[in-house]
Structure formats: structure tokens, C-alpha cells
Amino acid sequence: MELPLLGQIYLPISGVEIMGWKLILLGFTVGVIGGFFGIGGAFIVTPALNVFGFPMVYAIGTDMAQMAGKSIIATAKHSKFGNVDMKLGLIMIIGTVIGIELGATVIMCLENVGNADVDVVVRYVYMVLLFSLSGYMLYEYFKLTKEGAVENKTIFDVGKSALALKMQSIKLPPMVNLTVSGFTISIWVILSVATITGFVAGFLGVGGGFLRVPALIYVIGSPTRVAIGTDLFEIMISGAYGAFTYGIKGRVEIIAAVIMLIGASVGTQFGTLATQYPIMLKA
Amino acid sequence: MEGINQWLVELNKNSPVWFGVVTVLTMAIVGVLMAAIAEVILKIFGVKGEVVERFLSQPGN
Numbered sequence: 001m002e003l004p005l006l007g008q009i010y011l012p013i014s015g016v017e018i019m020g021w022k023l024i025l026l027g028f029t030v031g032v033i034g035g036f037f038g039i040g041g042a043f044i045v046t047p048a049l050n051v052f053g054f055p056m057v058y059a060i061g062t063d064m065a066q067m068a069g070k071s072i073i074a075t076a077k078h079s080k081f082g083n084v085d086m087k088l089g090l091i092m093i094i095g096t097v098i099g100i101e102l103g104a105t106v107i108m109c110l111e112n113v114g115n116a117d118v119d120v121v122v123r124y125v126y127m128v129l130l131f132s133l134s135g136y137m138l139y140e141y142f143k144l145t146k147e148g149a150v151e152n153k154t155i156f157d158v159g160k161s162a163l164a165l166k167m168q169s170i171k172l173p174p175m176v177n178l179t180v181s182g183f184t185i186s187i188w189v190i191l192s193v194a195t196i197t198g199f200v201a202g203f204l205g206v207g208g209g210f211l212r213v214p215a216l217i218y219v220i221g222s223p224t225r226v227a228i229g230t231d232l233f234e235i236m237i238s239g240a241y242g243a244f245t246y247g248i249k250g251r252v253e254i255i256a257a258v259i260m261l262i263g264a265s266v267g268t269q270f271g272t273l274a275t276q277y278p279i280m281l282k283a
Numbered sequence: 284m285e286g287i288n289q290w291l292v293e294l295n296k297n298s299p300v301w302f303g304v305v306t307v308l309t310m311a312i313v314g315v316l317m318a319a320i321a322e323v324i325l326k327i328f329g330v331k332g333e334v335v336e337r338f339l340s341q342p343g344n
Contacts, residue, residue, distance in 0.1 A: 012292045065306050069314030076318050240307050247303030250295050254306055255288065258313055265317030269325060 011253045014058040020259055022052060027066065027260030031267020034209070035074045036274050037228065042067055042201075043130060043210050045260070047123070056119045057111055058253055060204070061246030065257035068239030070264040075232045077272040083229025085180035085222070089237075091187060092194040092230075096208065096238045099198020104245050107203055122204060129200070133214060140218075164221030181222045181230075193219055202242065209235055228275060 006021045026048055030041030042063045049059035078084055110118050160168075172186040193215045201208030209231050216227035246252050295302045 010288075012288050013295055065310050068307065069310035069317075072311065072314035073318040073321065240311070243310060244303040244307050247306035248299045250299055250302065252302075252306050254291055254309055257306075257310060261310065261313050261317060265314070265321055269321050 009255070009259075011256055013250070014054055014062075014253045014256075016053045016058075016253070016256075018052055018256070023256055023259040024263035027070075027263025027265075028267040029263075030260075031070060031073075031264035031269075032271040033267075034070060034232075034264070035077070035268040035271025037209070037213065037271075041070075041209075043126065043204070046204065047126065049256075050119065054253070054256075056122055057107065057246075057251045060107070060122075061243070061249070061251035062253045062257050062260075064239055064242035064246050065252050065254065066260040066264065067235060068243045069257070069261040070268060071232050071236035071239050073265050074268045074272055075229070075236050077268070078229030078232055078275075081225070081229070081272075081275075082180070083225045083275075084233045085178055085226050085230045086233065087176065088178050088181055088190065088216075088220075088222070089230045089233040091176065091190045092212075092234050093237045095191040095194025096198035096201065096234060097241055099195040099200070100202035100238060100242050101245065103199040103202020103204075104242070104249075105202075108249065126204060129204075129211070133210065137214065160221045161218045163219055164217075167219055168221055178222075181220075181226050183221060185220060190220065198238065201238065202245075208238070225275060 006024070007019065008017060009020050009023075010017050026045060030045050033044065034041040045063040045066070046056075046059045049062060050056050054062065075084065107118065107122070110121060167189050168183055168185050170186045170189055172188050174187050175184050176187050176190065177184045193212075197208040197211045197215055200211055212234070213227050213231050216222040216231060217224055222230065243252060243257075291302075291305075294305060
């Protein structure tokens with residue numbers, strides 16, 4: 001007897017046939033990763049859907065849709081733990097929406113230009129971004145481990161980077177007092193970071209979390225837990241906007257997004273809970 | 284499933300704006316529903332989440 005949603009499914013909007021269990025497993029995996037790191041996980045889902053046979057633009061749109069739904073679950077959980085700075089999140093949304101619209105417009109232009117292979121362009125941009133980011137974070141990890149060894153203690157948070165301190169010292173009004181994050185910063189810094197990450201999000205079809213969380217930590221200077229929770233709040237809103245934009249353009253496979261969301265809803269619970277254990281270990 | 288698929292294809296073709304609205308609403312409703320179900324299941328099978336919440340509500344945490 002074939003279980004519903006686990007067997008072969010035909011998706012008529014994109015014209016793709018796929019095994020349902022692949023979508024559920026993919027959703028579960030990004031749910032765990034997303035809940036723990038505070039990211040949408042689209043840098044995994046979009047390429048994975050493309051490998052499964054989705055045309056790239058449909059992979060982007062479908063992922064935006066599932067990300068919106070998954071982020072609701074994760075944000076609610078992080079909010080209970082006091083990790084969501086709504087003021088910061090709402091300001092970032094303004095910049096992100098502008099950036100996403102610009103990014104989505106560029107990708108649609110590329111799709112309409114006969115010579116441009118959108119899949120190849122997006123894949124190369126992904127590779128450059130992911131390698132650069134992972135390289136920097138590895139460097140940061142080894143630096144902190146060394147500092148911890150010298151001071152003979154385990155470091156639980158990166159603290160404020162030199163760049164973040166410089167950004168917070170910019171006194172361009174209006175200034176915003178972020179009580180949850182614990183500092184005051186110029187609104188223009190927040191908007192600039194959000195617009196740039198939003199553009200990348202719209203272009204690559206990602207939530208931008210894998211860029212925005214490091215940006216919140218290293219450029220704006222948020223504590224790591226707050227960066228995670230706040231980013232998920234923002235992804236919830238910007239994901240919904242991205243899903244709407246790609247929906248209007250006819251590039252969302254809703255059935256696939258719902259199936260992935262079922263898996264993600266379970267995974268998110270585990271990922272989110274795991275973020276709180278370092279705090280309990282510290283005590 | 285076939286009926287839903289057909290309806291979505293027609294909506295996608297004939298009314299892109301409503302397709303966009305249906306996309307967002309579907310994800311929101313399913314997301315909230317799954318979050319609620321997950322909370323209930325977690326409460327039935329374990330109290331780990333509540334332990335963390337109680338710990339965090341203590342002064343100094």
C-alpha cells in the first residue's frame with residue numbers, strides 16, 4: 001500500500017515528478033538547521049530542488065513559500081525564549097523588501113534574456129558566497145578557540161567584532177535604541193545591511209539568513225541568540241513577501257512547499273531547543 | 284489531490300495575484316497549524332521545552 005505524500009507525486013505547475021519522501025526529508029533537515037542557526041535553509045533547499053529536477057526559478061519560488069511557513073514555527077519558539085528583537089527585525093524588513101524586489105527583478109530579467117543560463121549564473125554566485133562566508137566563520141572559530149585557550153575558559157558568544165563597534169559608533173540620525181539587543185545604532189546602518197542581504201535573497205531565492213545572521217552578529221553587533229531569533233522573525237515576513245512576489249510571477253509549486261513544511265515543522269522544534277542548551281551549560 | 288492540483292494550475296494561469304495570495308495564506312495557515320500540533324506533541328511526550336523556558340525565566344538568565 002502506497003502511503004500518501006511519500007510516493008511519486010506529479011507537480012503540474014512546474015511539470016516535475018518527485019518522490020514525496022524526498023521533500024519531507026529535505027524539509028526536516030532544513031527545519032533542524034534553520035531552527036538552530038536562525039536561517040531559512042534556502043541555500044540548501046533551492047539547489048536541492050534544482051537537483052531533484054525543479055527548474056531553478058521554480059526552486060527559488062517554492063523554497064520562498066516553504067520558508068515563510070517554517071519561519072512562523074521557529075519564530076514563535078524563539079520568541080518564547082526572549083530571542084526576538086522585533087524593533088530591529090521590523091526595520092530590517094523595510095530594507096529587505098526593497099532588496100528582494102530588486103533581486104527578483106534581476107533574476108526575471110536574466111530568465112527573459114535568451115542567452116543567459118540562469119541556473120549557471122545562480123550556482124556560481126552561490127558558490128562564491130558560501131565559500132567566502134564559511135572561510136570567514138572558520139577563521140573566527142579558530143581565533144576564538146585560541147583566545148579561550150589562552151584565557152583558560154570556554155567562549156560562548158563571539159562578543160562584538162571591531163567592525164560592529166565601528167558601525168555602532170556611526171552617529172547618523174535617526175538613532176535606534178534596541179533594548180533586546182542592548183545597544184543603540186543608526187537606522188541607516190540597519191537599512192543598508194538589510195537592503196544588501198535582501199538583494200542577495202531575492203536573486204538567489206534564499207531567505208538571506210546565512211548572510212543576515214553573520215551580518216547581525218559581525219556588522220551590527222547583536223548577541224548570537226538574538227541574531228538567530230530576530231532573523232527568523234524577519235524571514236517570516238520577507239519570506240511571505242518573496243512567496244507572494246514569486247507567486248504572482250507563477251513560479252511557486254504550493255503542493256511541494258506544503259509537503260516540505262510538514263517535515264520542517266518537526267525539524268524546527270529540535271533545532272530551536274538545541275540553541276538554548278549552551279546557556280544552561282554555562283550555568 | 285488531482286482536483287486541488289487542477290484548481291491551482293487554473294488559478295496560476297488565470298489569476299496570478301490571487302495565486303500569490305493563496306500561496307501566502309496556505310503557508311501561514313499550515314505553518315501555524317503545524318506549530319500548534321508540534322507544541323501539543325512535545326508537551327505529551329516530554330517537558331524539555333518547558334524546562335528551558337522555566338530556566339530562562341529565572342532572574343539572571
